[in-house]
Amino acid sequence: EVQLVESGGGLVQPGGSLRLSCAGSGFIFSSYFMSWVRQAPGKGLEWMANIKQDGSEKNYVDSVKGRLTISRDNAKSSLYLQMDSLRVEDTAVYYCARDISSNSDAFDIWGRGTRVTVSS
Amino acid sequence: DIQMTQSPSSVSASVGDRVTITCRASQGIASWLAWYQHKPGKAPKLLIYAASTLQTGVPSRFSGSGSGTDFALTITSLQPEDFATYYCQQAYTFPLTFGGGTKVEVK
Numbered sequence: 690e691v692q693l694v695e696s697g698g699g700l701v702q703p704g705g706s707l708r709l710s711c712a713g714s715g716f717i718f719s720s721y722f723m724s725w726v727r728q729a730p731g732k733g734l735e736w737m738a739n740i741k742q743d744g745s746e747k748n749y750v751d752s753v754k755g756r757l758t759i760s761r762d763n764a765k766s767s768l769y770l771q772m773d774s775l776r777v778e779d780t781a782v783y784y785c786a787r788d789i790s791s792n793s794d795a796f797d798i799w800g801r802g803t804r805v806t807v808s809s
Numbered sequence: 810d811i812q813m814t815q816s817p818s819s820v821s822a823s824v825g826d827r828v829t830i831t832c833r834a835s836q837g838i839a840s841w842l843a844w845y846q847h848k849p850g851k852a853p854k855l856l857i858y859a860a861s862t863l864q865t866g867v868p869s870r871f872s873g874s875g876s877g878t879d880f881a882l883t884i885t886s887l888q889p890e891d892f893a894t895y896y897c898q899q900a901y902t903f904p905l906t907f908g909g910g911t912k913v914e915v916k
Contacts, residue, residue, distance in 0.1 A: 793859065
């Protein structure tokens with residue numbers, strides 16, 4: 690079965706750091722662009738960042754540049770999101786998602802998400 | 810950034826109804842548009858990509874149309890499992906952006 694499973698969420702104080710992980714299985718992880726998408730409480734979906742198959746290209750939404758870093762380890766079929774200088778407004782469920790193909794940034798496989806709460 | 814505006818923000822409907830959700834992009838995105846269904850506590854589900862291509866396994870009562878700046882998702886004969894929130898997303902340029910969502914509720 691093709692699936693993505695996120696982990697690493699939790700409660701962190703403002704200014705703190707957290708590293709999210711996403712484990713892929715059932716497909717050739719190294720063949721796909723991967724993204725992180727989040728949903729704040731009561732809000733819609735917000736794309737955060739993506740990374741090319743070999744990690745050579747990364748794109749970010751401006752609001753997180755310099756604070757969030759996307760990376761991957763294809764040998765472990767894993768995607769990561771390093772989150773630094775966290776703010777209350779970063780509180781959200783974070784999803785990892787797979788691009789449907791190299792030619793499209795639509796997401797055909799999603800994880801169930803991991804919850805991050807930034808609060809003192 | 811490209812702004813994606815969905816309407817309505819919510820719709821009340823009954824099983825068997827036809828429901829249409831619209832999505833407008835702030836600039837032309839050709840056919841680089843996807844639609845998702847999202848239920849609480851679950852992973853979002855891709856329904857349509859490239860504006861009108863039905864994702865494998867998605868029932869044919871879902872259809873997408875449009876190009877440029879105006880798009881629509883239509884659900885013919887709404888089923889009980891279709892009550893959810895629906896999002897459009899432009900895949901034309903970075904940053905990728907989503908619409909604000911349309912909640913389809915029981916009438």
